[in-house]
Amino acid sequence: MNPFTDWIRRALQRRRSDETPGVWLVLGGGGLKGLAHVGAWRAIEEVGLEVAGILGTSIGALVGAAIGSGVSTDDLEERARAVRNRDIARIQRRAIWVNGIRTASVLRGDVLMSYIEDVLPTHDWDELGMPVQVNAVELGRGETEWFGVGARTDVSIPEAVYASAALPVLYPPAKIGNGYYVDGGTGDALGLRRAKELGADWILGVDVGSGPEADASRVVEGGMVAIHQRVFSIQSGMARRAMVESWDAPPLLFIRPELDGYKTFDFEHVAYFVDEGYRATRAALESLRKGEDPGREVWAVPSGEEGVP
Numbered sequence: 127m128n129p130f131t132d133w134i135r136r137a138l139q140r141r142r143s144d145e146t147p148g149v150w151l152v153l154g155g156g157g158l159k160g161l162a163h164v165g166a167w168r169a170i171e172e173v174g175l176e177v178a179g180i181l182g183t184s185i186g187a188l189v190g191a192a193i194g195s196g197v198s199t200d201d202l203e204e205r206a207r208a209v210r211n212r213d214i215a216r217i218q219r220r221a222i223w224v225n226g227i228r229t230a231s232v233l234r235g236d237v238l239m240s241y242i243e244d245v246l247p248t249h250d251w252d253e254l255g256m257p258v259q260v261n262a263v264e265l266g267r268g269e270t271e272w273f274g275v276g277a278r279t280d281v282s283i284p285e286a287v288y289a290s291a292a293l294p295v296l297y298p299p300a301k302i303g304n305g306y307y308v309d310g311g312t313g314d315a316l317g318l319r320r321a322k323e324l325g326a327d328w329i330l331g332v333d334v335g336s337g338p339e340a341d342a343s344r345v346v347e348g349g350m351v352a353i354h355q356r357v358f359s360i361q362s363g364m365a366r367r368a369m370v371e372s373w374d375a376p377p378l379l380f381i382r383p384e385l386d387g388y389k390t391f392d393f394e395h396v397a398y399f400v401d402e403g404y405r406a407t408r409a410a411l412e413s414l415r416k417g418e419d420p421g422r423e424v425w426a427v428p429s430g431e432e433g434v435p
Contacts, residue, residue: 148178150326152318153186154366155311156334157293157390160185161206162383162403166332168199169408173415179257179275179324181317183310185334187260187290188242191283194258195248205245206400211393214241232351235298238291242284249282251275259324261310261317262289265299270313272320293390295354311335315362318369318378328377331370332407334399335363337386348389355390381410 151170153163163186170177182190192202216237218229248254251274259274271278273286281289281302289300289307299306314320321329336359345356370380383406388395 148325148327149175150321150324150329151177151180151190152316152321152329152331153180153182153190154316154331154333154335155184155186155291155309155362156315156336156385157185158209158392158396159334159385159388159390159399160189161209161396161399162334162385162406163189163332164199164202164206165400165402165404166381166383166407167193168203169404169411170330171199172408173411175330175411177256177330178326179259181320181324182258182260182290183315183317184291184293186332187287187310188245190258191254191260191287192245194254194256195246195283196255197245197247203400207397209393209396211391214238215391233296235288235292235300238297239284239288242287242291246283246287249284251279251283254283259317259320260286260290261314261320262286262292262300262307263310263312265306265308267305268313270310271307272317276324293355294358295351296390311358311362314365316366316369318373322376326376328379330379331381332403333366333370333380333382334385334403335359335366338363338367340387352389379410379414381407383407 153160153166156162167189180190180194182188189202214237216234217232218234243249251258254275257275259272259277261270261272263270273279273281273289274283278286285300285302289302290310292298292300292307293309294312299308310317315335316331316333318329318331321331336356338360340356340359345352370378383399383402385399385402388399392399
């Protein structure tokens with residue numbers, strides 16, 4: 127048996143103790159496809175895997191902050207399945223009509239912010255039940271910054287989550303202090319390296335980003351916003367794949383639900399996203415528990431060192 131697989135299997139069979147490895151959950155960005163994280167969390171709870179902390183980007187930041195805030199899995203799933211276009215994606219018609227292409231965004235940031243505040247029961251980092259960090263990119267310096275327990279806490283949780291989810295062109299940048307912040311996926315759509323920096327013994331990463339290929343004719347038909355989003359996903363995807371393919375330590379369980387071909391705002395398929403996140407994660411964890419091959423949607427990457435913990 128692969129030593130990494132055996133180690134994960136043993137970790138899944140015991141409750142937390144001083145010897146239990148610190149498992150960090152990393153939730154990536156991907157628009158509404160990120161609702162797969164809700165299903166993934168249900169699977170993690172069901173198998174009894176205890177998580178030491180969560181790192182989230184964009185939609186992963188919202189789901190991670192909700193989990194850390196104590197939102198129950200049932201409530202989180204109910205909200206995910208009920209989300210509609212009007213809840214998060216209202217067009218700034220008047221601003222676009224007045225300012226044209228000089229408008230900061232296509233969609234209203236206040237609508238998204240209101241939704242985030244409504245989802246999260248606490249806005250104070252000190253009230254979280256587990257460490258949570260989310261990332262955003264500062265436009266001026268082009269650098270990724272992390273907010274949350276063990277990082278910047280000078281802004282509220284909703285403010286940090288909004289900044290992490292402020293997709294360029296779609297939502298206006300977040301003004302924090304003297305800086306302007308945009309979606310964390312601009313720099314790092316899957317915070318695996320951050321988890322490594324924080325001392326994770328092993329990492330469970332859920333990647334909901336777009337795949338390497340798409341129907342170009344559909345993208346062009348969608349207009350300039352769709353084209354921009356496709357370019358954004360190409361760049362982000364290349365960075366994610368390169369990072370995972372060169373990964374060596376700590377051990378990484380990389381789960382990629384089957385979400386290719388869906389759009390950033392595909393409200394018609396939110397139920398599928400939740401269900402597929404659950405299916406992929408539950409199947410992977412159950413396979414590893416039994417010492418079996420987890421399948422093609424999972425890359426189990428050993429550390430490359432002898433004596434995997």
